[in-house]
Amino acid sequence: MGMTMSQKILAAHAGLDEVKAGQLIEAKLDLVLGNDVTTPVAINVFEQNGATKVFDNTKIAMIMDHFTPNKDIKAATLVKQTRDFANKYDIKNYRDVGEMGIEHALLPEMGLVGPGCLCIGADSHTCTYGALGAFSTGVGSTDMCAGMISGKAWFKVPSAIKFNLVGKPQGFVSGKDVILHIIGKIGVDGALYKSMEFTGEGVKHLNIDDRLCIANMAIEAGAKNGIFPVDEITREYCDGRYQGTPVAYEADEDAVYDEEYTIDLSELRPTVSFPHLPENTRTIDEIGETEVKIDQVVIGSCTNGRISDLRAAANVLKGKKLANGVRCIVIPGTQKIWKQAMHEGLFDIFIDAGAVVSTPTCGPCLGGHMGILAAGERAVSTTNRNFVGRMGHVDSEVYLASPAVAAASAVTGYITNPEKV
Numbered sequence: 124m125g126m127t128m129s130q131k132i133l134a135a136h137a138g139l140d141e142v143k144a145g146q147l148i149e150a151k152l153d154l155v156l157g158n159d160v161t162t163p164v165a166i167n168v169f170e171q172n173g174a175t176k177v178f179d180n181t182k183i184a185m186i187m188d189h190f191t192p193n194k195d196i197k198a199a200t201l202v203k204q205t206r207d208f209a210n211k212y213d214i215k216n217y218r219d220v221g222e223m224g225i226e227h228a229l230l231p232e233m234g235l236v237g238p239g240c241l242c243i244g245a246d247s248h249t250c251t252y253g254a255l256g257a258f259s260t261g262v263g264s265t266d267m268c269a270g271m272i273s274g275k276a277w278f279k280v281p282s283a284i285k286f287n288l289v290g291k292p293q294g295f296v297s298g299k300d301v302i303l304h305i306i307g308k309i310g311v312d313g314a315l316y317k318s319m320e321f322t323g324e325g326v327k328h329l330n331i332d333d334r335l336c337i338a339n340m341a342i343e344a345g346a347k348n349g350i351f352p353v354d355e356i357t358r359e360y361c362d363g364r365y366q367g368t369p370v371a372y373e374a375d376e377d378a379v380y381d382e383e384y385t386i387d388l389s390e391l392r393p394t395v396s397f398p399h400l401p402e403n404t405r406t407i408d409e410i411g412e413t414e415v416k417i418d419q420v421v422i423g424s425c426t427n428g429r430i431s432d433l434r435a436a437a438n439v440l441k442g443k444k445l446a447n448g449v450r451c452i453v454i455p456g457t458q459k460i461w462k463q464a465m466h467e468g469l470f471d472i473f474i475d476a477g478a479v480v481s482t483p484t485c486g487p488c489l490g491g492h493m494g495i496l497a498a499g500e501r502a503v504s505t506t507n508r509n510f511v512g513r514m515g516h517v518d519s520e521v522y523l524a525s526p527a528v529a530a531a532s533a534v535t536g537y538i539t540n541p542e543k544v
Contacts, residue, residue, distance in 0.1 A: 128374045154236060159187040162205045163201045231360075237367055248426075255334075286321045286386055289387050304391050320349075407540040445476055450494075490514050
């Protein structure tokens, strides 16, 4: 019986010739990730268990991104705990203010993840790195601790769903619209503990930023991970960047999939997820022109804070002004993206329109800081979750959309088709 891409990566790291769905394995890790919220919990467990060393100080990443720059004393205390631990054990990939970025934008940029690697992270959106042909998945802080000590983790091998992508996206359709369409189709539990494997000739029409966005939101369908095949686009991105040894795994022709879907990218339309679940989707054509009045727009996050996302938003905002009463917050994913956007003149476009530009941070995505909603307020956001109270008050609402739709909505004050701005 053949194996999927994900199963081949797990087998290789477990030292096995083959693995099957449902099998329990112990596998060697290439990277262990934590942030300023989850790492302190892992450190507490580390110390409670009497550990005195980490398995490899070059294969642990601690990225201070959720509440940084520190929003209050508690946040500062958690970061100090992590910083002290990183200094004590000489963690090479500790990143704080000035060097940090949103973790799932920063790690690919730094070359810490790449084709064939196995990564766990104490953050649910660690599945992002499947865009590069890696097996990466979110875990709890206790598993992060075990990984830091042993360099290994237990896995139940996931079964898989195959998404055959055909056609070419048209107009303003982006990777965000692709994954929102898929989640709307299969539901937030449609891929529960399964691997979402994206393949087909349509993949070549999705750039790395699109793929990172799609893999990032695999968890929003309940998936264990999302993964793309390694092709020329992947290799071009990773060449001279990825610090490991890239290995391209291909699914066997007789690999077993629980389900298969064909998605024609040419037929997709800009898509918006309504409160309070990512599966609650409508195309932009199904939304009335003045149906959803908004108060805030957030453009950024580990889902859509990359340079192509900022360019898409700037393309819509250029020469325009925000609607009265609408706040627009733009958050580049990393310092490098921030600097690139500045030099390209994107900041001028954002600020002239009436928006603000933030340092890289997760901030408003999780209702942390830098854009909290009050009761009754609505936001269009390029982030990945719109649960009750996700961005602030439990009586606020979050609508998930692409950077183009978000920017267009900021101009009109309503959820708006970017083709009409």
